[in-house]
Amino acid sequence: MNQPRVFLVDDHELIRTGIRSELAGVVELVGEADEVAAAIDMIIERSPDVVLLDVHMPGGGGVAVLRAVGDARPSVRFLALSVSDAADDVIAVIRAGARGYVTKNISGAELADAIYRVAAGDAVFSPRLAGFVLDAFSLEGRHLEAGDVDPELDQLTTRERQVLRFIARGYTYRDVAVELAISPKTVESHVSSVLRKLQLTNRHQLSRWASERHLL
Amino acid sequence: MNQPRVFLVDDHELIRTGIRSELAGVVELVGEADEVAAAIDMIIERSPDVVLLDVHMPGGGGVAVLRAVGDARPSVRFLALSVSDAADDVIAVIRAGARGYVTKNISGAELADAIYRVAAGDAVFSPRLAGFVLDAFSLEGRHLEAGDVDPELDQLTTRERQVLRFIARGYTYRDVAVELAISPKTVESHVSSVLRKLQLTNRHQLSRWASERHLL
DNA sequence: CACGCAGTAGGGGAGAACCCCGAGAAGAGC
DNA sequence: GCTCTTCTCGGGGTTCTCCCCTACTGCGTG
Numbered sequence: 261m262n263q264p265r266v267f268l269v270d271d272h273e274l275i276r277t278g279i280r281s282e283l284a285g286v287v288e289l290v291g292e293a294d295e296v297a298a299a300i301d302m303i304i305e306r307s308p309d310v311v312l313l314d315v316h317m318p319g320g321g322g323v324a325v326l327r328a329v330g331d332a333r334p335s336v337r338f339l340a341l342s343v344s345d346a347a348d349d350v351i352a353v354i355r356a357g358a359r360g361y362v363t364k365n366i367s368g369a370e371l372a373d374a375i376y377r378v379a380a381g382d383a384v385f386s387p388r389l390a391g392f393v394l395d396a397f398s399l400e401g402r403h404l405e406a407g408d409v410d411p412e413l414d415q416l417t418t419r420e421r422q423v424l425r426f427i428a429r430g431y432t433y434r435d436v437a438v439e440l441a442i443s444p445k446t447v448e449s450h451v452s453s454v455l456r457k458l459q460l461t462n463r464h465q466l467s468r469w470a471s472e473r474h475l476l
Numbered sequence: 477m478n479q480p481r482v483f484l485v486d487d488h489e490l491i492r493t494g495i496r497s498e499l500a501g502v503v504e505l506v507g508e509a510d511e512v513a514a515a516i517d518m519i520i521e522r523s524p525d526v527v528l529l530d531v532h533m534p535g536g537g538g539v540a541v542l543r544a545v546g547d548a549r550p551s552v553r554f555l556a557l558s559v560s561d562a563a564d565d566v567i568a569v570i571r572a573g574a575r576g577y578v579t580k581n582i583s584g585a586e587l588a589d590a591i592y593r594v595a596a597g598d599a600v601f602s603p604r605l606a607g608f609v610l611d612a613f614s615l616e617g618r619h620l621e622a623g624d625v626d627p628e629l630d631q632l633t634t635r636e637r638q639v640l641r642f643i644a645r646g647y648t649y650r651d652v653a654v655e656l657a658i659s660p661k662t663v664e665s666h667v668s669s670v671l672r673k674l675q676l677t678n679r680h681q682l683s684r685w686a687s688e689r690h691l692l
Numbered sequence: 693c694a695c696g697c698a699g700t701a702g703g704g705g706a707g708a709a710c711c712c713c714g715a716g717a718a719g720a721g722c
Numbered sequence: 723g724c725t726c727t728t729c730t731c732g733g734g735g736t737t738c739t740c741c742c743c744t745a746c747t748g749c750g751t752g
Contacts, residue, residue: 383601417728430680432708445731452710462738463709464646467683633698648738661701668740679739693752700747709738717730722723 263288264379267308269299269325270341271317279312282368287375296321300328307333309379315342315353326356339378360384415457423450427463428470479504480595483524485515485541486557487533495528495557498584503591512537516544523549525595531558531569542572555594576600631673639666643679644686 266287270276271294280289290308293299296317303311303325311329313322326338338358353361360378362371362385374384416424426436433451437444451463460466482503486492487510499505506524509515512533519527519541527545529538542554554574569577576594578587578601590600632640642652649667653660667679676682 383599385599419729430678430684434708442729443731445733446729448710449729449731455710461710462646464679464683467680468646471687635699650738658699659701661703662699664740665699665701671740677740695751697749697751698747699749701745703743704741706741707739709736711734711736713733713735715731718728720725720727722725 264309264375265290265306266375267299267303267306267311268292269294269303269311269317269322270314271295272314275314279371283372283375286368286372296324299325303329303336304332308336310375311336311338312341312375313338313353313358315340322358323352323356326353326358330357337378337381339374339384416454420450420454420457423447424454424466424470427451427454428467430467480525480591481506481522482591483515483519483522483527484508485510485519485527485533485538486530487511488530491530495587499588499591502584502588512540515541519545519552520548524552526591527552527554528591529554529556529569529574531556538574539568539572542569542574546573553594553597555590555600632670636666636670636673639663640670640682640686643667643670644683646683 264287266283266289268276268279268289268291270279270292273294276292276294280292283289287310290306291302293302299311299313311325313325315322322338322340322342329336329338338353338360340353340358340361342361342363359381360374360383362374366374377384422440423436426439431439433444433447436447440447451466455461455466458466458469460469480503482499482505484492484495484505484507486495486508489510492508492510496505496508503526506522507518509518515529527541529541531538538554538556538558545552545554554569554576556569556574556577558577558579575597576590576599578590582590593600638656639652642655647655649660649663652663656663671677671682674682674685676685
């Protein structure tokens with residue numbers, strides 16, 4: 261294969277410089293961006309093979325780029341690059357469509373290898389991440405807010421949503437009360453509100469409602 | 477790294493021979509099995525680093541091996557090997573705990589590379605598979621292998637199964653009684669039997685049990 | 693025929709669920 | 723300051739769940 265055409269998105273100048281020099285001569289760097297909006301425009305314009313994408317950026321982060329470009333240029337593959345190995349971050353970008361996720365402590369050679377693999381269609385994960393990404397998958401994807409707006413869910417207050425999750429899992433009022441360190445009566449109160457707002461009549465319907473929305 | 481210790485499970489003699497010669501000198505082959513039960517025993521006994529596991533085998537398939545060994549030897553990593561690239565197969569083994577999945581048309585060198593990567597903790601997928609595995613993840617995989625014979629479900633009488641379905645949908649005893657034209661007390665009676673036989677304690681667990689088996 | 697099993701049904705009770713009502717504290721907004 | 727929402731908590735009551743127990747009927751098997 262020829263050198264893959266790579267686009268680099270990161271808001272840290274230093275990191276871009278480091279990556280640029282590590283990858284010099286190994287891949288074809290077709291552009292860089294240091295913020296979300298510019299990244300989206302340039303990626304769509306240049307259609308690189310692989311986008312090296314920082315996860316944490318002002319203006320929506322890497323997920324925003326993935327969403328925007330994914331529709332316009334589905335052939336562009338994304339390799340998420342992050343200092344974080346937090347499960348939520350990883351899962352969020354994977355769900356948004358990234359084909360790989362590596363942390364920034366990998367070597368230049370490993371990064372190059374990862375880019376070639378992603379360009380070839382492989383999925384690439386750092387060893388430490390592979391485990392829980394697949395675990396999360398095998399357990400069944402936990403939900404991710406990240407954007408989608410649910411008018412019904414939005415009616416609920418934060419506390420009500422917390423209570424809802426326990427109830428939908430089959431916890432009794434008493435269990436939830438212990439879990440949240442409040443009175444069972446308060447739990448009851450929240451559940452009543454939830455049932456009323458969602459126009460449901462009992463906890464079984466609530467369980468179904470929640471599981472349809474993948475809140476469990 | 478030293479050569480990883482590899483165990484090979486496949487019911488086709490020809491394929492085992494092929495793999496054996498391809499991997500000779502590259503990895504340390506510590507054993508082989510051609511059927512599920514033997515595979516489970518030998519893997520647990522020998523604790524290899526990586527198990528090369530055929531997906532389609534009589535006696536439960538690779539998933540049965542994954543399940544049985546996963547509990548006893550959680551450190552053993554599995555690389556699923558299959559002629560099939562059907563989404564259901566792939567997803568089933570991933571959910572059962574496999575750390576990788578490659579099809580049998582890969583080269584010996586690629587297979588060796590995949591084994592080393594899995595041994596190191598990486599997740600490995602054939603290019604063609606990486607896409608939809610991650611797609612399934614991002615959409616949220618909700619596939620189940622077809623339920624063949626279910627010993628737990630078999631314990632239940634016809635009537636108990638009828639009642640179970642209503643209860644799992646959130647019907648009250650009274651509702652079910654009306655539906656089946658019997659007394660609520662009889663419904664209660666059946667539910668008690670079901671809970672006892674399945675060793676569950678309440679209707680919520682029953683709902684989960686039923687939905688896992690697609691009885692709704 | 694005796695026995696076990698599936699299906700039917702009821703009594704009684706402890707605890708959970710769900711409903712009505714009211715009410716105080718804390719914070720956000722006009 | 724006043725209001726509105728959220729979160730908190732209680733009393734009191736009805737219904738539902740789940741458990742214990744007993745008991746009758748019909749049906750197939752040894």
